[in-house]
Amino acid sequence: MDEMSVFPMGNENTAFADYFIGKSYLNMLSTEQVLIGNVTFEPCCRNNWHIHHADKGGGQILLVTAGYGWYQEYGQPARKLEPGDVVHIPTGVKHWHGAAKDSAFQHLAIEVPGENCRTEWCESVSDDEYDKLK
Numbered sequence: 852m853d854e855m856s857v858f859p860m861g862n863e864n865t866a867f868a869d870y871f872i873g874k875s876y877l878n879m880l881s882t883e884q885v886l887i888g889n890v891t892f893e894p895c896c897r898n899n900w901h902i903h904h905a906d907k908g909g910g911q912i913l914l915v916t917a918g919y920g921w922y923q924e925y926g927q928p929a930r931k932l933e934p935g936d937v938v939h940i941p942t943g944v945k946h947w948h949g950a951a952k953d954s955a956f957q958h959l960a961i962e963v964p965g966e967n968c969r970t971e972w973c974e975s976v977s978d979d980e981y982d983k984l985k
């Protein structure tokens with residue numbers, strides 16, 4: 852897969868492969884002060900439903916750098932994403948993010964600092980749910 856932006860996409864994301872459908876790449880751009888990862892999704896690739904928990908602060912911010920994709924909170928309509936979009940994900944909100952069917956997708960994922968931050972991974976986004984997105 853070719854690079855999509857000025858931020859190198861790094862290697863295949865094997866560490867979190869259990870929580871994704873399809874192939875993704877992960878490159879940690881910052882591992883101090885604030886964790887920032889560059890996540891690249893092949894077309895149709897998406898992560899499972901998940902929740903960013905924290906006792907104080909926490910959550911995640913997505914900065915879309917390339918391609919087209921989706922962000923969806925549980926029980927809400929999916930939001931189509933394009934380069935330049937910013938998504939603020941509060942703690943405790945079940946959601947997923949990933950590529951569009953016909954486009955690769957890339958976002959920077961910023962882990963908002965907090966106390967006792969952890970991610971709870973839930974069920975995958977089924978083909979039925981995903982194929983309904985327009």
Ligand code: MN
Pocket residue numbers: 901903911940946948
């Ligand atoms: Mn997330």
